Amino acid sequence: MDSATVVVGIDNGGTANNATVLTFDGRFLVDRLVETPSRVQDGPQAAVAAMAEAFDGVLAVTGVTRDRVAAVGLDTPGPASADGVISSKGSTNFSQPAWRGYDVRGALERRLGLPVVYHNDGNAAALYAHHVHFGTDAMRRSSVSAIVGTGLGGGLVENGRVVSGAAGMAGELGHVHIPLTTVLAPGQPVPTCACGFDGDVESVVSLTAIEHNLLPYWLTRFPGHSLAGEAPERAAKLVRGYGERGDELAREIFAQQARALGALFTIAANFTDPHAYFVGGGVVETDAEFRDWFLAAVREHTRLRVEQAALATFALVPDRDMAGARGVALAALEAVRALPAPPPLVGD
Structure with a gap:
């Protein structure tokens, strides 16, 4: 990866998606909210399409071309699995039956054709606070x-x-x-x-x-x-x-x-x-x-x-309204930078 590589962070909320762009050397290219409607109440297909629109929108705002994006970070309210599968009981934001057990991370990954890293919104904000501090x-x-x-x-x-x-x-x-x-x-x-x-x-x-x-x-x-x-x-x-x-x-x-x-x-x-x-x-x-x-x-x-x-x-x-998108962007950047896992210390 070179210095032109970026990752995109998308914070999904009940009414709006907020997106940001982070460069490979750790610079955020937007210093404000870049929001678009989240459409979560319209069901999974409409919501995933809205996430894709947020992705395209923040690239347009920053003037970054799509070929420079190495990965995307996504956060949503929980509860959801570590892989971004909404709880089988749904949640406050995802109350419709179609959301129960829905793989929102995988759906966005297929839509964008890019690796998507997932955290819930609390974890995303926590990660951002930690790295800024x-x-x-x-x-x-x-x-x-x-x-x-x-x-x-x-x-x-x-x-x-x-x-x-x-x-x-x-x-x-x-x-x-x-x-x-x-x-x-x-x-x-x-x-x-x-x-x-x-x-x-x-x-x-x-x-x-x-x-x-x-x-x-x-x-x-x-x-x-x-x-x-x-x-x-x-x-x-x-x-x-x-x-x-x-x-x-x-x-x-x-x-x-x-x-x-x-x-x-x-x-x-x-x-x-x-x-x-x-x-x-x-x-x-x-x-x-x-x-x-x-x-x-x-x-x-x-x-x-x-x-x-x-x-x-x-x-x-810090940066409370932007913390979620920035946190998952950091998670995506860490995944892109990650080295291969070390071998086990104890063999079979």
């Missing part, structure tokens, strides 16, 4: 990321590479159970998750958790609050703005989320002992004062040993 040391460092949105995604990165797991389900941090004694207020009901679990991280740390678990409780503690007059779904989306303005009810909600993330990262500290802990998603797409307050609260409630605290850093996922 550590730079030239990325391949010698580890990290754990929590990406807060409608649900809670996440990613584990070890020596610069995503830990996917045997079935591709590693890093599903939202469904890790956490101790709730330091998270919930006295008398607060144990929160439930849409997955059916009680007391996992996503049941506290997600937009869905705010709507169904946290806001209903805290409105009983703040009678007469203006959010009580809003429809639950709209009220949940408004909480972040209230939090930025220092509203007491909203800060109680986000303080609970910070304690829950601290509990999650405490488990990670004892399980993977990473060099860095990253937080991304809507909870930190706010003004600087709120972001700093929230990240400091997460760190305060992450219990590290003295030796760990001396080495660990806490940071936000």
